[in-house]
Amino acid sequence: MSAHANLERRRQAIYGWLLLSPAAVLLTLFAFYPSVATLWSSVFSRGTRRKPTEFVGTENYADLFADPTFWIVVKNNILYAGVTIPVSIFIALSMALWANGKIRARGFVRTAYFTPTVLPMIAAANLWLFFYTPGLGVLDQIGSLFGLPSVNWLGQPETALWAIIIVTIWKEAGFFMIFYLAALQTIPEDLKEAADIEGTSRWTYTRRIVLPLLMPTTLFIAVNAMINSVKLIDHLFILTKGGPSDASKLILYYIWEMAFAFFDAPSAAAMTIMVIAVLGIVATIQFFYLDKRTHYQ
């Protein structure tokens, strides 16, 4: 190879590394290193002044599996994810299809749907606290008009998790709608016209053309919703603090409690590792399974 070609190749390589390095440095510092450090600390015992930290292998994990609260929290989180993900996606899609149509005050409708997303979760939770408060809350006020008894939505184990789920759906649907709206804008108008000429009903058009073309967006949203179902716990601090009797406690909240209320860092680390593992596996399945059935333009 001649000298100038070699030089050019080296130049390209340096250029490539320069482009890559900011992301590589930041990710290493704030994502890869913490993950490895967490894995490391999850296999050591909790150190006290009299008993220094020592390697315990999988003991922290075994302790967790023996902890009944851990299983309640896992069950809660599975229900929470199982309801919030499909319902918020379905509502987002319905709202987007509607707000994308030729309706009056379209701008207003879109803004209204998007408002919950703009609100910080803490503010939203305070808002919903006002809805849920027994006696004074809006829900009870409306209920009392029809002679219904006062309900402590957040204060009883049967309803607390569902009250949390509703807040999450309310918060997320508008956000996902924006993605669907953006995707709907990219579907050319003449596909609808071509379908019209063939006599396609609106429902058939939506099912056979629009939904398949929205699949990449749905996949993206599904992965995000799944991550959020673990990540989004701000409202728990305001609304229930995981109570009553752990009925609305989610994994991340439990991790936070472990680490910062009970100061049991190794257990928190072990739980974190498990969460990362599960999220990683589910996201992989979603991508590999759904990717095959998804058409990218």
Place this chain on the structure above:
Amino acid sequence: MTTSPFVKLDGVAKRWNGQLGVEGITLDIPEGSFTALLGPSGCGKSTTLRLLAGLELPDEGKILIDSKDVTTSAASDRNLSMVFQSYALFPHLSVAENVVFGLKVRRVPKQERQEKLHRALEITGLLGLEDRKPGELSGGQRQRVALARAIVAGQRLCLMDEPLSNLDAKLRNAVRKDIKKLQRDLGITVVYVTHDQTEAMSMADTVVLMKDGHIQQVGTPEDLYSRPSNTFVAEFVGAPPMALLQSSVLDGFGDDKTIGIRAENIQIAPKGEGRLRCVVNESEFLGAETLIGLDHAGATGLCVLKPGLSMIAEGNEIDINFHDENLHVFDAAGQRQAG
């Protein structure tokens, strides 16, 4: 068999927020004909087609297809097919699925669907590409999928909205012939929108030339070329277009008329023997002939064709000659005068 035309537009108008879309469109299209709607951008040809398709509803007038009033019918009730400029193929469906999409919607039995699909793909030369997605096809192949989708249902009326404008020049010539042959073989009625006069003139039985939402002239390609009904048609049709002269520069035509003459009817005369003296402003070699552009104070678009390579330097003065029977006379309003 009635004598009424297959497709009839009667005084159709469509306005966009008070602005002009199309106005007073009255048109008869016989069955089995190939009609081209021709005109510059924004002349309303696409709007006319969309009104015919039922994608827009007219503000005024009536539309009849096969003696049935379809003015307010839905697109699907008009028994027609359409080829879109962008082809409007469903990107996630294979060629076969795209073509039979309409049949599926109409619940045509699977057996019949397969037969029609096979035939449509055979006609359009797409056999073997059934399982490809539109993204994996070339522009010409996509165009043929759009054609296959339009003919598979066997509708007697097919609307085409600039179907060739996304193809390169060479392919366009080939597909032009294919479309024309398809229309003849299937005996369908085609209404074809284009801004390219070569397409319109070479394919259509009837050309409808439009401008600013109004029909300027309806006629055979030959009519439009040799008997333009006004100065707009004269200047739009033909390459090079007809040259227009003020009647005052010639003897015996009065002062307020416009005279049209085509380049092929102009001869170069020896110095001092011509009817007009002009200045050469450009020479353009076209291959078989050379186009020589001429400047004259009372004329626009004047040019003359010389066989072979025959350049004349810019700025030279030449005399030209022509016969009165080749002149087209337009009145002060630009309308053609009898003859």
